[in-house]
Amino acid sequence: MQFPVVVGVDGSMGSLRALDWAAQEAARSRLPLRVVHASLWERYEGMRPTFDTERPAEQILAEHLVASAQERAHRLHAEVSVVADIQPEDPVNALVHESQEAALVVVGSRGRGRIAGMLLGSVGLALAGRSRCPVVVVPATVPDVQPKPGRVVVGIGDAPGPSAAARFAFDRAASRHGELVAVRAWRCPVHETADHPLLADSPASAHRQRAEEHLENVLAVLERTGAEAAVQRSVVQGPVHQILIEAAVGAELLVVGAHRAGGPRGLLIGPVNHAVLHYAPCPVAVVPDTR
Incomplete structure (x- = not known):
């Protein structure tokens, strides 16, 4: 069916x-x-x-x-x-x-x-x-920037493997014969210093490296699904909502995930999803983590 x-x-x-x-x-x-x-x-x-x-x-x-x-x-x-x-x-x-x-x-x-x-x-x-x-x-209005045909942007969160949102975004990019822009945002906590035993170099470079490795691990699983889409990697320091809204300029679709809450409360939309739903310049897909 x-x-x-x-x-x-x-x-x-x-x-x-x-x-x-x-x-x-x-x-x-x-x-x-x-x-x-x-x-x-x-x-x-x-x-x-x-x-x-x-x-x-x-x-x-x-x-x-x-x-x-x-x-x-x-x-x-x-x-x-x-x-x-x-x-x-x-x-x-x-x-x-x-x-x-x-x-x-x-x-x-x-x-x-x-x-x-x-x-x-x-x-x-x-x-x-x-x-x-x-x-x-x-969105109710036409975007200022003409979208690039087939471009789909997705935010990659902390889950160890591809989330439902990542899979949805990859499928949509493949169906458009387009490009998936996988965005991994990272931030360096203020309390961490170079004296931290896990941060022998600079705190920023260590966090960036972790973000890059995590993104590669998620994309490696997605790319084994058989669907074909060009993939662009984007690892950026800063607030997640701001990075996603900026990445969505010139995109056909921005994809974010939402976690299922217990009981009748439905999904946890969260401040990032609130922000992109209000301010993203392209259509936004909110994908629940379970059906």
Whole structure:
């Protein structure tokens, strides 16, 4: 069974950019596309007398919205199988439910919320923290720098082997016949000095060497998977969020991971993911460490 690429639409310009991105990703991955609009009109107005021939304006708007989105996706990629659905739910709950049987869920960074100036809408942030599959948040505006075709950036964390985010990023770079930029950030703790027994040379050079070795070990495993993508290594000193945002300039996609928390709390998004979701100049994929 092929899980689809799911995209949430609400008629905003941000959701149209998300729709276009999702349709292209579905075409590239040879997956079906599922267009979802979450509207509460049915919950409150769906039970109407059978003799009442007038449809509520909310229903007409919702039907027109998903039909237009479906037609737009067909126009962009005629080879993709596209279905559309209206869910009588709030957007976050509807898309979290969809994520249980989706390859990935795509949303725009800003929707039709009342605070239009927000850099990241509440739906994108909440979904990134609760989804059961990778979530891609597409910026509402066109980037200042034209992305290099096929470039995918991923942050490499402390896990001894490739994380789910690293594997996802490598697969996406390979499917684009592009380039994976693997970024390993490092910092030298202030309390460490050259007198430390493990730091015979300078503290900075020792930490950099460890970061380089760790990155090589992770990439060695990835490159044995059989997928083909050019790999660029980037080992940089500094704050992780700042390094990833700078690396994402000119990229088609930035990939970060999220750890599963215990209980109903969902995923631990963390300050790094918050920062890249708000400020990255390209689409950001948040990949949970377990499905």
